[in-house]
Amino acid sequence: MMDWTDRHCRSFMRLATRRAVLYTEMLHARAVVHGKREQLLGFASGQSPLVLQLGGSVADELAQAAKIGADFGYDEINLNVGCPSSRVQSGNFGAALMLEPDLTARLVDAMRTAVSIPVSVKCRIGVDEQDAEKDFNHFIDLVAQAGCEHFIVHARKAWLSGLSPKDNREVPPLDYDRVYRLKQRRPDLQISINGGIETLDQCAQHGKLVDGMMLGRAAYHNPFILASVDHQIYGEKDAGLTRAQMVEAMLPYIECELANGVRLPSITRHMLGLYQNEPGARHWRRHLSVEACLPGAGVNVVLDAMALVEGIREEAACRVS
Template identity: 50%
Template sequence: MPEQAQEKQANVRSEPSRRFCVAPMMDWTTTHYRYLARQLSRNTLLYTEMVTTGALIHGDTARFLRHDPAEYPLALQLGGSNPQELAHCAALAEQYGFDEVNLNVGCPSDRVQNNMIGACLMAYPDKVAEGVRAMINATRLPVTVKHRIGIDGRESWDELCEFIEKVSEAGCRTFIVHARIAVLEGLSPKENRDIPPLKYDWVYRLKARYPHLEIIINGGIKTFDECRQHLEHTDGVMLGREAYHNPWLLAGVDTEFFGQAGPAQSRHEALRAVLPFLQDELDRGVFLSHMSRHLMGLFHGQPGGRQFRRYISENAHKPGSGVEVIEQAMARVPEPENASILPATAPSKTPA
């Protein structure tokens, strides 16, 4: 059993709060991003990238499930549809110390559709229910589902309610709802994040209709003002791209939504806390450029932020590059004398 899982079993913790979450995002919510995020917020629930059941069962399980205990609370997102495989992987999630196991019923890419993974499963609520039931029977962890409000050809309110009811009857009590349909024919995954219109009111209606269920809203959320509005109607919010491109947003989460002081008083302080982890990873043979890309947005909108990103871009890929590249990049950003966290409520664009 992994060491971090043994430590957690000795210190049993309650189910994580989903009041504020960062969405699972392929190639983005890696352990290196999550470690940074945890230096900014203790309470934000973090999610792994989606990992397919096939990869866990037939691939390098330890590599796919590897994470640092500092990342807790942390949920594992699975992609799959075979009940036996989902059950096996849910048990692995508990064995490796995760706080939650989540089933992906929202990814619209062709590759996962061909393997009966992701949003295409919304057309098969009985199959999703069967998988969820198997997962629940295999683990003591909370089992949650992240899904769309519909897919092309199955996008009515009644069909959404049928999906919720069948999956909840299988034992799922937490639904993370991306407030867009997924168009499986004719739109790319990127276009599916922007083109179908957001229908936040549908998610609000779900909570009103099923008050006994935990409903988390996701899709296009960028500011704390928007989060507060959504929290008047739902149990939690999940942010995706904004939390990645503008990670300093997370520095205000603990104060704003949990009534606690956050762990970092400045961007510089947070980044310095990441450096020992980066060094450990370098010692394991991980290339700096594979990790540094997740740090690029930390100084977004700050004087020197562009120079910070440029220095990393020009130097992190060089042979032998180490944490000194990050330190030298950070030196290009003036450090405030009296650092303090300001509410990070303004929307931002992808860093230039």
């Protein structure tokens, strides 16, 4: 998610789950080819399984960017065919590509030819007045024929004009059944479902009908939800880290990044949701938001915020028992 799932965010999320697949923000293929690669693509070790999401509509650029991504160590390349922002539309990529299945198939083919890792597509069930049955089936079949075996489907249409990107994540109705029908029609493809999923129980329900579930906002706003994924979804035995253990495990990473000149809020902004719905969550957020911005702020800010919130939680637990 753009501006959200950067490398700091992913380092934090990876502490919660070893198994869930993490995705980068969408990067434009041209930026990857011509921009500062290390800055755009670099990531700390241990983030795998990790997917690089690319945007673009020029086959050569996407192929080159995919190759660069593969060389950086990403496990899969994903093409964005779901983003409806006006910037994306004027560049004729993102969700606008749903109107051009032939072109999308050529892009996937070019990327696949350039790399040996899988190339997947994240799309919607349609855009504007497209028919969510006939047109969607046609799109999937052509792109699958080009070698895409994994589709992540945001289960709502995108309206290319008249709705903001935010509204396009909320206003068009969710149609999970449409994604289930796709899986029934094409059992040979790996189909993941996305859009409006908020709990792991909901994930488990979807998991009976499709191959994978993608969480966006719920995981970002409440990252601790990921701490149960390995156990609940992947059937791992161990329970995973506690919130405090996640914070402690994050400290060496933070220290290392600060030493490289990164500012503390660039990292801690992704940690604000850790205590979501817990006693003391507001104190945690406020302490981190305010103190991390002060000159010279270091890991002590994080430790102090943790001591504060854990103290409040302990008191609340004592009151209950």
